[in-house]
Amino acid sequence: RKEVEQDPGPFNVPEGATVAFNCTYSNSASQSFFWYRQDCRKEPKLLMSVYSSGNEDGRFTAQLNRASQYISLLIRDSKLSDSATYLCVVIQRDYGNNRLAFGKGNQVVVIP
Amino acid sequence: EADIYQTPRYLVIGTGKKITLECSQTMGHDKMYWYQQDPGMELHLIHYSYGVNSTEKGDLSSESTVSRIRTEHFPLTLESARPSHTSQYLCASSPRALGTGELFFGEGSRLTVL
Numbered sequence: 657r658k659e660v661e662q663d664p665g666p667f668n669v670p671e672g673a674t675v676a677f678n679c680t681y682s683n684s685a686s687q688s689f690f691w692y693r694q695d696c697r698k699e700p701k702l703l704m705s706v707y708s709s710g711n712e713d714g715r716f717t718a719q720l721n722r723a724s725q726y727i728s729l730l731i732r733d734s735k736l737s738d739s740a741t742y743l744c745v746v747i748q749r750d751y752g753n754n755r756l757a758f759g760k761g762n763q764v765v766v767i768p
Numbered sequence: 769e770a771d772i773y774q775t776p777r778y779l780v781i782g783t784g785k786k787i788t789l790e791c792s793q794t795m796g797h798d799k800m801y802w803y804q805q806d807p808g809m810e811l812h813l814i815h816y817s818y819g820v821n822s823t824e825k826g827d828l829s830s831e832s833t834v835s836r837i838r839t840e841h842f843p844l845t846l847e848s849a850r851p852s853h854t855s856q857y858l859c860a861s862s863p864r865a866l867g868t869g870e871l872f873f874g875e876g877s878r879l880t881v882l
Contacts, residue, residue: 664808690869699858699873700811743811747869755827756869758811 657682660746662759669734669766676730677762679744687754688747689720689727693740694761700743703729734766771795774859774874781849782882789844789877791859800842801871803858804828811858817842849881 662679669675681689689706704711706718706727717730731738741761748755772793781787793800798819803811803826813826817836831853832846842861846853856878860871 660810688869699875700871701873702870705869745869756813756871760808760810 659683659748659757660744660759662744662762664760664763666763666765669731669764671734671736671766671768673734674730674732675734675764676728677742678726678728679759679762680726681744681746681757682725683746683748684725686725686746686748690745690747691718691727691729692743692745694743695740703742729762731764734764736766736768739764739766772859772861772872772874774857774877776877777875778878780880780882783850785849787846787849787879789857789859789879791842791844791874792840793861793872794840795861795863795872796839797861797863797872798839799862799864800836801860801862802826802832802834802842802844803860804830805856805858805876815844849879851881854879854881
């Protein structure tokens with residue numbers, strides 16, 4: 657089983673609509689969780705951290721469900737510029753070192 | 769914008785050639801990483817360094833090698849390129865332990881081996 661699993665999509669979203677997607681992780685000892693954004697043929701960039709209590713950054717809301725081992729990202733009032741792949745990133749501690757595990761990403765396409 | 773640079777951005781070479789992908793950062797970060805990413809796939813860590821003269825192999829086995837003689841410079845070398853090495857290589861750095869989850873990535877080097 658992969659450490660981090662994401663449905664690659666694409667998630668086709670009308671402009672102005674809301675889209676949400678999840679990421680599941682296999683290691684219950686995972687410590688920290690993040691969403692990165694990667695535009696087509698560009699490098700990933702940190703979008704936001706994910707806190708246990710859930711957190712918002714403008715139109716973006718991230719949530720963590722430790723019991724079911726998944727995190728989610730919700731985008732409200734989608735803009736054309738939100739079209740990108742959203743990578744789920746999980747930090748695990750192996751043999752005293754922190755290690756990042758990346759998902760394949762959820763591809764979001766915002767349609768005019 | 770992060771100050772981390774990779775060259776070349778694109779490289780097409782023949783089988784058997786030696787190549788070096790350059791990565792430099794001007795942020796003074798101790799920790800640097802090389803990831804490999806194929807289209808539509810996840811990033812895989814192939815090498816990392818926690819400081820000068822420190823290099824380690826990552827999760828994904830790779831025939832490449834790295835060196836860290838200066839803090840700002842972390843080149844990756846393939847002694848004899850093969851078509852299976854065709855991929856995108858992303859260099860990244862972080863200012864502190866990975867607990868913050870923030871990596872600064874370069875724009876990537878897209879390698880094609882014919």
